[in-house]
Amino acid sequence: MSKRRTRTGQYLLAGCNLEFLTKDAIELIHLGSLAVLEKSGFFVEHDQALDIFEENGALVDRHHKMVKIPGYLVEECLRTCPPQVLVAGRDPKDDVHFESNRVHFCPFGIGVGVHDPFTGQYRKAVKEDVANAAKLCDALEEFDMLELVVTPSDVNPKTANLHIYEALMAHTTKPCLTDPEPCLSPYIFRMAEAVAGGKENLKNRPPMCGIVCPQSPLMLHHNLCEGIIAYARRELPMIMEPMTMAGASSPITLAGTLTAHNAEVLACIALAQLTQKGTPVIYGCTSTIFDMKSATSPVGCPELGMIAAASVKIAQNYHIPTWVAGGLTDSKLNDMQAGHEKTLTALLPALAGANMVYGFGMLDTGMTFDFSSLVADNEFIRMMRRILQGIPVTDESLAVDVIQEIGARGSYLMHDHTLSNYRTEQSRISHLERRNREQWLNSGATDYTTRIEEEAKQILRTHQPKPLEESVAQELREIIAEAEKDLL
Template sequence: MQIASNFRLLETQTLSKIHETSLDILANTGIIFQSAECLEIFKAHGAKVDGQTVFIQEEMVDKAVNSSPETFQWEALNCERTINVGKEQQGIHVSMNNGPIYIQDLDMGRRPGTMKDLINLYKLGQQSKICSIVGQIPVEPGEVKNPHRYLDIFKQLLHHTDKPLFGYVGSQKEINQMFDMVKIYMGDPDCLKNKHLIGVSLNPLSPLRYDKTPCETMLAYAKEGQPIMVLTCAMSGVTAPADPMGTVVLQNVEILAGLVLSQLIFEGTPFIYSPASAIPDMRTANYITGSPVSNQINIAGIQMAAELYGLPTRCMAGLTDSKIIDCQAGFETMQNYLMVAMSGVNVVNECFGILDSIMTVSYEKFIIDEEIMSRAACVVKGIDYFEDDFSINTIKEVGHGGSYLTHPTTLKYCRKFWEPSVSETKSFDDWEKNGSLDVKLKANQKFKQILENSPDMIIDPDVGIDLEKYVKRVKKNE
């Protein structure tokens, strides 16, 4: 029996008050949607619309909460990698980063990301025992600037993973082209009708507005019933109230508005509540990720989703403002990941190698962060035990002053304990004999070894050819 439990910040009465305040704002202040199609959908379902401002009543929110599933299967090309997300899942699912511009390693330092780096990160995600969902854009390939770069990037994603897919935002036309590629990848033109295969994260423009791109993205994904994550990135005192609880409310309002729209487009669309707000550096108003108060705001959101709405949750986790792999990077990453993990979150992102407030991703920190996440997973899982009788017979057998070192139960279970992947546990003398490597150097060696042993492409070559033909045809016709 496990005794691990979720870390709660707010009492149920406070959660209810946040909900009631959110309903007031939705009904009386409203949300701007910069999309004629979205506005027509709201009108068709009885919402009051004034210009681009939509006023959402409580009944509409209640219906959306009830229609969005508590749990769903996120399918993969390799069915053994399919995951359950939500109430019935085991452990925490980790998805890849999105948004860094720079790549960093010990050999070449910090530099703009390239397509090769993007492919390398997809390969590391595919080979990772921690990463459950591969996709997004873990580093921007700066040299790829053609109008169809989204297809070139998406093609590489499909070449290098058989795990559940994480897609990108865009126009409905662009996203439907990516969906065509998923159908080629799956070998089934009807796969999106029958499976949840590709999710997306989209951002409101705080405060209280959805501009054209997130609206288009919502329309495209929801029409196909694919998982949607509305990720509010409000900054207290800048794009949200300076009062952290005010930011909790604003964040909740924006996410609920997205939930309602997703269910109006296609009832039953999986929706993942994704708080990602932050306390900025109030001296400069710059975005930072290391404040524990930011996590408190987002844990409040996770509580809202889990306890009031019954929705799966997702949150950014392995973040740091440090520019290099140093002590600050270590304690901020562990602080942020462990706080979110202990909240009971279902899915986390921005966990693999993040530095410099999500501007940079480090190859070495990717490997180090895997160990940080495995440590946190061990903590929140609760204590394992091996014997139903709590070893009473073993204790009696060894008796007073005896040794358990050579007891049969020790030999039986000694390999079941958690072990580090790059941390040093040997004696000082053994560490010196093995080259006196610190954790960064060990991580440097490990990521290179993983990439060296990764295949050039994991999908069937014929499927790769079909994807290439499709991309060339789209480029030729536009």
């Protein structure tokens, strides 16, 4: 089975395809969200978006920039959302299909610092770090797509997203995320067209996906509306991803947060579908809690995984693909806290059937990218994929004839059944330690952190991603130069 076709509940496995909410609970959250959108409404800071809502039957208060959208209109918009979304790789083998319960994995973004892979010291991120992160992700087989990773401090912030996209596309064949920043979108679209091979190819095989984040509670700010409209007019895929904080920007109860979160997603989806029916959209979630003790919004808390898993079930009820946070930590180091939190927050949404779980490679509440952490997470994801494959129960796997043949006091070690199946039945490790103590001591007694740090450095020294055609690479550089001339 291809690694990019991992499905939850692929076999009959109790506990996989995790049902985190009952059907009745999902319906109550849906109805609650519709009531919020129709009776309370939401703030829209964009005149054209207000026009679009009003022309399609929403009640618009232009003085206060409030929109109340009837439930039937929201449900009509949901019906026009495609159930599958393609984000294409430069190489078709790297295509990512958001559909059904197919599960993929992606690093996090967008941090401001890195742990230098060669010195181990913390420093501000630079453009070379974006390239190196893409190179590392390109080499690590369990990652399917790339986020924006880090914001480079050595380029002008007004055009930083263009530099990020160039560095990503030049160092991996896997598809990438983009930020639909209004002033940069025309340049991003041209860069994506260059990579895809023209406007028609961009529409049919988009090598990128936009992401928009409403401002909680219930605010569609100007840049978000501009991005949604721009992407929808081109029928390009985008993720609608609220980042609510339970107790601060959404209700303290998780059910209330899910209702508010869902209302914000539905408002964004409505704008996209009313702009262009059939626009490919993905239901996003990075909502968490506001921790009352630390006055922070932690991402390694169990509630983040719970909200993400619940959001997956809500979106599946709408037949919309999903992109949710997981594999995150608030720890500043690759330590026991990081391992615990990454496992907790990633496994829940993966078991629920999230189409994309993103958040890997980061420490420090998503603020610091760590190259060795990405190597560790790659191995962790491989373990998760094994869990997601489940336990097939067939005549071959039951092995009744083999059990009878071996009988009492026999050995299965060299039996043909063992030799034929052990590669697919057992998890594979690269850096985890399973040897006995004597073997470990004789091999140098290195710890896990040392092993993953060495692997990260080795990949960065030796891996050569498939390069862009020089004409395409040159066109990307020229577009960035033009943007900097126009905008700076």
